[in-house]
Amino acid sequence: GAGVSQTPSNKVTEKGKYVELRCDPISGHTALYWYRQSLGQGPEFLIYFQGTGAADDSGLPNDRFFAVRPEGSVSTLKIQRTERGDSAVYLCASSLGLAGGINEQFFGPGTRLTVL
Amino acid sequence: AQSVTQPDIHITVSEGASLELRCNYSYGATPYLFWYVQSPGQGLQLLLKYFSGDTLVQGIKGFEAEFKRSQSSFNLRKPSVHWSDAAEYFCAVGPPFTTSGTYKYIFGTGTRLKVLA
Numbered sequence: 001g002a003g004v005s006q007t008p009s010n011k012v013t014e015k016g017k018y019v020e021l022r023c024d025p026i027s028g029h030t031a032l033y034w035y036r037q038s039l040g041q042g043p044e045f046l047i048y049f050q051g052t053g054a055a056d057d058s059g060l061p062n063d064r065f066f067a068v069r070p071e072g073s074v075s076t077l078k079i080q081r082t083e084r085g086d087s088a089v090y091l092c093a094s095s096l097g098l099a100g101g102i103n104e105q106f107f108g109p110g111t112r113l114t115v116l
Numbered sequence: 117a118q119s120v121t122q123p124d125i126h127i128t129v130s131e132g133a134s135l136e137l138r139c140n141y142s143y144g145a146t147p148y149l150f151w152y153v154q155s156p157g158q159g160l161q162l163l164l165k166y167f168s169g170d171t172l173v174q175g176i177k178g179f180e181a182e183f184k185r186s187q188s189s190f191n192l193r194k195p196s197v198h199w200s201d202a203a204e205y206f207c208a209v210g211p212p213f214t215t216s217g218t219y220k221y222i223f224g225t226g227t228r229l230k231v232l233a
Contacts, residue, residue, distance in 0.1 A: 035221075040226075041225055043206070045221065109158060110159060
């Protein structure tokens with residue numbers, strides 16, 4: 001079946017603009033994660049959804065970042081008033097999300113965000 | 117604090133040579149352990165994982181890794197490297213259990229592998 005997909009693959013924007021990044025998880029996966037990977041770094045956790053609710057948003061750097069998953073499937077990461085420091089690859093992952101289970105995460109190809 | 121350390125930022129090996137990539141972790145309990153590979157423009161691909169049991173785990177593409185509890189290490193190995201193995205490799209840890217339900221991974225900073233023909 002299809003893997004995790006993310007759109008767009010690349011996004012270039014100007015400082016101060018608003019952007020939306022989309023993630024389409026594997027069908028049937030209830031858990032969805034967003035990570036951010038800055039140049040030369042490993043991915044860093046941003047937020048986790050179980051179903052429609054954000055169960056853990058402890059990784060969001062500030063209130064300019066927000067994510068939704070209104071129907072428990074597709075998720076959108078929203079960044080307001082973008083700054084040059086937001087430039088990174090944003091990765092989405094999904095897993096079955098079974099409580100107490102082994103929740104292997106499957107990653108999408110990422111969206112490369114460049115803020116000029 | 118929970119962390120993953122990959123002490124080698126870059127490694128260069130000749131094709132056909134053996135490879136070992138190091139990974140050390142700091143965690144409250146024995147975590148689940150993963151190795152991912154990332155090629156340019158590609159997403160993270162899981163090479164192998166350790167949850168419990170046999171400490172030597174086999175993965176895809178001829179890779180293996182050994183979990184050593186006493187050293188808090190999970191080093192990745194390959195007996196004979198191919199040119200197509202050139203990529204960036206990430207070690208990651210995840211919680212073996214959670215009270216919050218969040219299975220967030222903690223990644224190392226990665227090791228970039230270069231393969232000489």
